[in-house]
Amino acid sequence: MFIFAANILLFxxxxxxxxxxxxxxxxxxxxxAQQKKEVEKDxxxxxxxxxxxxxxxxxxxxxxxxxxxxxxxxxxxxxxVNSIRLSDILNxxxxxxxxxxxxxxxxxxxxxxxxQYTLILIDGVPLVGRSAGTLDLNRVSVGNIKQIxxxxxxxxxxxxxxxxxxxxNIITEDPKNGFNGNANYRGGSFGMxxxxxxxxxxxxxxxxxxxxxxxxxxxxxxxxIDAVNTVEPxxxxxxxxxxxxxxSENTKLLLSGRFYHQNQDNIASETLKGESEINEWNxxxxxxYTFNEKSSSYLELYATQYKADEFxxxxxxNSFSQSDFNQxxxxxxxxITYKLNDNNVFIAGxxxxxxxxxxxxFFGTPEFNSPYIYAQYDVNPTEKINIILGARFDDHxxxxxxxxxxxxxRYKINDKITVKSSVGYGFKTPDFRQLYFDFTNATVxxxxxxxxxxxxxxxxxxxxxxxxxxxxxxxxxDDDLKPESSIGYNFGxxxxxFSNLKLNLNLFRNxxxxxxxxxxxxxxxxxxxxFSYYNVNEVYTQGLEFNANxxxxxxxxxxxGYQLLYAKDKEAESDFDNGRVFARITPNSxxxxxxxxxxxxxxxxxxxxxxxxxxxxxxxxxLDTNLRTTYRSKFGLFNTNGNTYLxxxxxxxxxxxxxxxxxxxxxxxxxxxGFGIDNIFNFNDxxxxxxxxxxxxxxxxxxxx
Numbered sequence: 001m002f003i004f005a006a007n008i009l010l011f012x013x014x015x016x017x018x019x020x021x022x023x024x025x026x027x028x029x030x031x032x033a034q035q036k037k038e039v040e041k042d043x044x045x046x047x048x049x050x051x052x053x054x055x056x057x058x059x060x061x062x063x064x065x066x067x068x069x070x071x072x073x074x075x076x077x078x079x080x081v082n083s084i085r086l087s088d089i090l091n092x093x094x095x096x097x098x099x100x101x102x103x104x105x106x107x108x109x110x111x112x113x114x115x116q117y118t119l120i121l122i123d124g125v126p127l128v129g130r131s132a133g134t135l136d137l138n139r140v141s142v143g144n145i146k147q148i149x150x151x152x153x154x155x156x157x158x159x160x161x162x163x164x165x166x167x168x169n170i171i172t173e174d175p176k177n178g179f180n181g182n183a184n185y186r187g188g189s190f191g192m193x194x195x196x197x198x199x200x201x202x203x204x205x206x207x208x209x210x211x212x213x214x215x216x217x218x219x220x221x222x223x224x225i226d227a228v229n230t231v232e233p234x235x236x237x238x239x240x241x242x243x244x245x246x247x248s249e250n251t252k253l254l255l256s257g258r259f260y261h262q263n264q265d266n267i268a269s270e271t272l273k274g275e276s277e278i279n280e281w282n283x284x285x286x287x288x289y290t291f292n293e294k295s296s297s298y299l300e301l302y303a304t305q306y307k308a309d310e311f312x313x314x315x316x317x318n319s320f321s322q323s324d325f326n327q328x329x330x331x332x333x334x335x336i337t338y339k340l341n342d343n344n345v346f347i348a349g350x351x352x353x354x355x356x357x358x359x360x361x362f363f364g365t366p367e368f369n370s371p372y373i374y375a376q377y378d379v380n381p382t383e384k385i386n387i388i389l390g391a392r393f394d395d396h397x398x399x400x401x402x403x404x405x406x407x408x409x410r411y412k413i414n415d416k417i418t419v420k421s422s423v424g425y426g427f428k429t430p431d432f433r434q435l436y437f438d439f440t441n442a443t444v445x446x447x448x449x450x451x452x453x454x455x456x457x458x459x460x461x462x463x464x465x466x467x468x469x470x471x472x473x474x475x476x477x478d479d480d481l482k483p484e485s486s487i488g489y490n491f492g493x494x495x496x497x498f499s500n501l502k503l504n505l506n507l508f509r510n511x512x513x514x515x516x517x518x519x520x521x522x523x524x525x526x527x528x529x530x531f532s533y534y535n536v537n538e539v540y541t542q543g544l545e546f547n548a549n550x551x552x553x554x555x556x557x558x559x560x561g562y563q564l565l566y567a568k569d570k571e572a573e574s575d576f577d578n579g580r581v582f583a584r585i586t587p588n589s590x591x592x593x594x595x596x597x598x599x600x601x602x603x604x605x606x607x608x609x610x611x612x613x614x615x616x617x618x619x620x621x622x623l624d625t626n627l628r629t630t631y632r633s634k635f636g637l638f639n640t641n642g643n644t645y646l647x648x649x650x651x652x653x654x655x656x657x658x659x660x661x662x663x664x665x666x667x668x669x670x671x672x673x674g675f676g677i678d679n680i681f682n683f684n685d686x687x688x689x690x691x692x693x694x695x696x697x698x699x700x701x702x703x704x705x
Contacts, residue, residue: 094561154426175207188698
């Protein structure tokens, strides 16, 4: 009760910006004062081990030895900043930005590529349930995460579909020896409550880990003039468990499962109200077998299902609309690793993915089957050189086969400077929606058809007298819709001029072909259009990322990052270069010709993004605190001056900066009391940015046993 009352008291004390500024000033002054003190190094302190990463090569590797652009977010950082959902922590990393979708969820934009091009994994297996290409990161609680691994650049050579831009792998806790656990609570603004419990047991051959989380919110509303909230009230539950059994030193079994359930109000207007419900489960069985010192293997079977149902009723209870989404994904895989010696490692795998989707607004019940095989060779020809060569072949029941090669090299010039470079092919197949959609808006009247549904449904609409004209002949849909593909290039340099300073620079470029877009294919007699999908655009994203990490002393760590991004459509560049693009400042003003330099680039991309973090620990007080900030420069969401492109005469969303603060105090080693403010200066943009609610003041309580 005392801890809860203390949190409430803190909430009431900090209620305006003057109090917040005072708090920040006090924190900075404390940091500066403590830097003057010389802290003796504890002779019993264990030397910090190198971070290891699995996702980049599917083998255990030291992060610093990789020839690929990769990053690890540790459990220590996740706990220090009091994150509760995956979107919270990813949004603070260099080159990543969370962007909202139309349903209120958040996807991740990586190196300027949309969220649909980044594969999201939990313990190496994919999450499904993408709505319009976006996988909502708010579905993932971070309460039982051991570390998050981020691989940038095309990774289809190991992971196949959806890894066109990169991979984010969320590694959860494994059972550890003994019996222990923790209970955690965070409460804050907008009626947010996050409660979780993690239990662990391991003795002899058997290990068990179980995690339970409940997260709820009253939602928030950024626009007061309508009856709809920006985010409606919701509550969700996550249950995650792992069971390990070691038959022997050479044979080990892992069984894991995850269940997620969410209920949320679904309100479209004052008269149309309902609910939405999400149910998701996944299960994994994995058997590891070590033949000898040189070779090992594993066999795994993974299955997951994502179901989303929602409805709207009118004011007297009659059904206005219903929709459902039911996706099943099954994947068996066998992999073998052969270690010729310390400098030569081979891995090879074979598997099959099976997907099925049932949805009301679909043409039939589509199924995808895709067998695949992959191999990788990891070699160190000298002490200074590491080379990785890999490739994967994916067959598919609905589109052309894909061959995805990748190569990477790392050269250690000396103990302070290392250079690395990689090039890889990535692809993303047309999704179920792009192939089989059969949707007509009940109120407006427009229709969207999947590519494979056009040749059947357009003749039906014409026979029913619903079409005024056909703009694109049905014969153009005889060939298959091609997968989107990309060649990704990365070149980086790591510099460690001092033992306590790390610098990293990475140059990147992604060339994407056969980008899938929508177009009008017919006019309806009601004045609306029929849309479908097609391969058209060739786009690229390129730029640089810079990261710096400085360990001032044992108690102070300062880090920062910056991304420069150019994301453009090659066809648009040609149109601007050849004087084919015009604009109007106002609807009634005369149009004028635009120049090549007037083209800004793709929508919803910022030219500049940056982050800065300072973490400070006061051992004698058992206290740690941190101050973090992220910056995003201006970006455009819509064309506003009479052409289809984003140019410098369009209206832009202004750049913004978000400041976050957190402090945690440990009491008697078992208890931890925390306090923080996300978005200190209460930034929000109701018209353009729906996933930033304003300031969130919160308190936390953790108990370890």
